[in-house]
Amino acid sequence: MLQRISSLKEYQTTYKNSIEQSENFWSEVADNFLWKKKWEKVFSGGFEKADYKWFEGGKLNITENCIDRHLEKFGNKTAILWEPNNPTEQNRKISYNELHEAVCQFSNALEKLGIKKGDTVCIYMPMIPELAIAMLSCARIGSIHSIVFGGFSAQSIADRIQDAECKWMITADGCYRGDKPLYLKKIVDEALEKCPSIQKSIVLNRSNFDCNMKADRDVWWSDIMKDCSTKHEAATMDSEDPLFILYTSGSTGKPKGVLHTTAGYMVYSTYTFLNVFQYQPEQIYWCTADIGWVTGHSYIVYGPLLNGATTLMYEGIPQFPDWGRWWEVIDKYKVNIFYTAPTAIRSLEAQGLKFLEGKSLESLRVLGTVGEPINEEAWEWYHKNIGKEKCPIVDTWWQTETGGILISSLAGVTPVKPSFATLPFLGVEPLIVDANGKEIKEIIAEGNLCIRKSWPGQARTVYKDHERFIQTYFTTYPGMYFTGDGCKRDYDGNYRITGRVDDVINVSGHRIGTAEVENAINEHLDVYESAVVGFPHFIKGQGIFAFVSCEPQPKDIILFKQEVLNIVAKIIGPFAKPDRIEIVSGLPKTRSGKIMRRILRKIAEGEFDKVGDVTTLLNPEVVEEIKKKVKG
Ligand code: WT7
Numbered sequence: 001m002l003q004r005i006s007s008l009k010e011y012q013t014t015y016k017n018s019i020e021q022s023e024n025f026w027s028e029v030a031d032n033f034l035w036k037k038k039w040e041k042v043f044s045g046g047f048e049k050a051d052y053k054w055f056e057g058g059k060l061n062i063t064e065n066c067i068d069r070h071l072e073k074f075g076n077k078t079a080i081l082w083e084p085n086n087p088t089e090q091n092r093k094i095s096y097n098e099l100h101e102a103v104c105q106f107s108n109a110l111e112k113l114g115i116k117k118g119d120t121v122c123i124y125m126p127m128i129p130e131l132a133i134a135m136l137s138c139a140r141i142g143s144i145h146s147i148v149f150g151g152f153s154a155q156s157i158a159d160r161i162q163d164a165e166c167k168w169m170i171t172a173d174g175c176y177r178g179d180k181p182l183y184l185k186k187i188v189d190e191a192l193e194k195c196p197s198i199q200k201s202i203v204l205n206r207s208n209f210d211c212n213m214k215a216d217r218d219v220w221w222s223d224i225m226k227d228c229s230t231k232h233e234a235a236t237m238d239s240e241d242p243l244f245i246l247y248t249s250g251s252t253g254k255p256k257g258v259l260h261t262t263a264g265y266m267v268y269s270t271y272t273f274l275n276v277f278q279y280q281p282e283q284i285y286w287c288t289a290d291i292g293w294v295t296g297h298s299y300i301v302y303g304p305l306l307n308g309a310t311t312l313m314y315e316g317i318p319q320f321p322d323w324g325r326w327w328e329v330i331d332k333y334k335v336n337i338f339y340t341a342p343t344a345i346r347s348l349e350a351q352g353l354k355f356l357e358g359k360s361l362e363s364l365r366v367l368g369t370v371g372e373p374i375n376e377e378a379w380e381w382y383h384k385n386i387g388k389e390k391c392p393i394v395d396t397w398w399q400t401e402t403g404g405i406l407i408s409s410l411a412g413v414t415p416v417k418p419s420f421a422t423l424p425f426l427g428v429e430p431l432i433v434d435a436n437g438k439e440i441k442e443i444i445a446e447g448n449l450c451i452r453k454s455w456p457g458q459a460r461t462v463y464k465d466h467e468r469f470i471q472t473y474f475t476t477y478p479g480m481y482f483t484g485d486g487c488k489r490d491y492d493g494n495y496r497i498t499g500r501v502d503d504v505i506n507v508s509g510h511r512i513g514t515a516e517v518e519n520a521i522n523e524h525l526d527v528y529e530s531a532v533v534g535f536p537h538f539i540k541g542q543g544i545f546a547f548v549s550c551e552p553q554p555k556d557i558i559l560f561k562q563e564v565l566n567i568v569a570k571i572i573g574p575f576a577k578p579d580r581i582e583i584v585s586g587l588p589k590t591r592s593g594k595i596m597r598r599i600l601r602k603i604a605e606g607e608f609d610k611v612g613d614v615t616t617l618l619n620p621e622v623v624e625e626i627k628k629k630v631k632g
Helices: 008-020 022-030 062-074 096-113 129-141 154-164 184-192 221-225 262-276 294-306 325-333 342-350 376-386 466-474 514-521 557-571 597-604 621-631
Strands: 041-044 053-056 078-083 092-095 120-124 144-147 168-172 175-177 180-182 200-204 218-220 242-248 256-261 284-287 310-314 337-340 366-370 393-396 430-433 445-451 481-489 495-500 504-507 510-513 527-537 541-550 580-583
Touching: 008 022, 022 041, 022 262, 053 262, 062 096, 062 129, 062 262, 062 294, 078 096, 078 129, 078 325, 092 096, 096 129, 096 200, 096 221, 120 129, 120 154, 120 184, 129 144, 129 242, 129 294, 144 154, 154 184, 154 242, 154 256, 154 557, 168 184, 184 200, 200 221, 218 221, 242 262, 242 294, 256 262, 256 466, 262 294, 284 294, 284 325, 294 310, 310 325, 342 376, 342 541, 366 376, 376 393, 430 481, 466 481, 495 504, 504 527, 504 541, 510 514, 514 527, 514 541, 514 557, 527 597, 541 557, 541 597, 557 580, 580 621, 597 621
Parallel strands: 078 310, 120 144, 120 168, 144 242, 168 200, 200 218, 284 310, 284 337, 337 366, 366 393, 541 580
Antiparallel strands: 041 053, 078 092, 175 180, 242 256, 430 445, 445 481, 481 495, 504 510, 527 541
16 A cells, blocks of 8 residues: 555655655555566666666556556546536546546557557647547557647647657547637647648547548547457556656747656656545545646546546636636535646636635535645635635645656645645655755755756656757756756745746746747747746736837737737747737847846836846847836
8 A cells, every 4th residue: 555644743754764765765655556567676877867767677557557457446436527618518427447448449449540659649639538538548558648738729739749750649629618619620630731740630529510521631539439349458668668748838949848757657646646635535636727738647637547536627617607617516526635726716716705605615625736836815715715724735836847746735744834835745855056056055045946866757858859858957957957946945944936937937827938939929020029028917927028129110009919919829829928018129138139038027027126237238228218118
């Protein structure tokens, strides 16, 4: 049985052991899984070349651990509860037995199409059980899934398909988000025009939307499933075989294909799910994220299923048909553990309490947040009105690259402190460094957050670009993993994550590279150049502020701004549209021509007096002009 940490004391002693006897510790955790062959070496390698490996020599299949091994004891237990966008549509309950049959059948279908171990498969689907079935089937046959979030544009899908060299696509006709139809197949069709590498595109009929099925390329999900057996022998994978690629934004314009491997990710997502949420058998667990982000990968699909939990998937949005929907869903399924993002909490808070009337929420035991710093006010609101002051809140800090939660309290076991992610998870050794890369050893500290040693869930590389992986994470501070986040540590050793210190902004928990948005804006013919920075936003945490200089000057400013928004939506996706656009005569630059984003950041934040010395700039005069524009 996996060790469940159940007291602060036990956390402290286990933590100490997990750091001092790291390999022993993780090997004991890993003993609780189904291995086709046990590993030979718990850990090897290091950060210098980023060649660390976990459980080397082991053979396994993650889906046998997610599904098969539960069947004997509780095959009839519900694995996935599905709540549709429209509350009048029939919901679904899928037992572990049924999930097993569906995954086996779809795995056979994928193999029949010719998909092989090591092939990359792009998935672009709504939040329906078939999305989980698709990803698990990929894992079962040893192919690598690359899921693209449903909010991304055709261009973004095409970029990701090309980068990962995907030969296969899995999608659906479309879905409704609230009362708005989303024509996924049409978006994919547009993307695939630029992707000749795609051999077959599998289309699930979710909504009976008209689909233009391209002969030789497009096949219906239901057609390929026909005649496929519901038994399938899972492929034997090495511990370090790739499991999935997930694209995420960084400081440059090109998103990185973060690669996770099989055994380490499995062990880490299982163990964090159990201990952070203190999951108990029979509890109903709901994470509101989209499976297209890492939170959905690790804590809607893999982590919960690996623990044999019942995981709820909701297809819709929080405000449909009204802002009381989530509370209705919690009561309907008697949800015990609820995991969401600060942006959602702030949006719900802004609606007042009327949508909570008549909702009991008494099934809730544990609340969680993830994705961005949570402000104290939102924390208090969540604690009081949703948790009724009796549910611990776990503020979980982690990243696409970390695979699972690295800093968080353990629900009801270790102390909480509003707006602090608190203490490191077992086996995780955070440290704070100053701008020069020197570790700050004082207990009370502020600086950049790094991690000293590898943990099993850590990403192994950037797909096909290991050099970039090393450059991004392991060279800023040699010998450590650099997270890109700033943080503070209090007297008790609690960590508070203060936000990104690089050119990444976090809008409603969506990670966006400022360079990506700039590149998109620069596609407008009238734009000479642009600079994008984040600014504090009441609901979204951070908003996007775009400064653009134009040549020629746009005649119709309102029209111009609309065109800029459209371009960003088309190139990246609607969620990356700037909240504010200012046309300026020039951007502040150093004498060597570098745009001074620091100055723009201060102005966007409204800290006009804190822009610092501008006299050494190439064009100091623009700073006053920009200030005036933004103030006005
Ligand atoms: C960035 C990673 C990990 C799942 C979702 C986001 C920010 C994440 C917290 C938190 C403060 C947080 C960080 C991090 N972040 N969780 N609890 N408190 N900030 O994954 O898209 O890879 O983004 O999200 O800035 O670096 P991601």
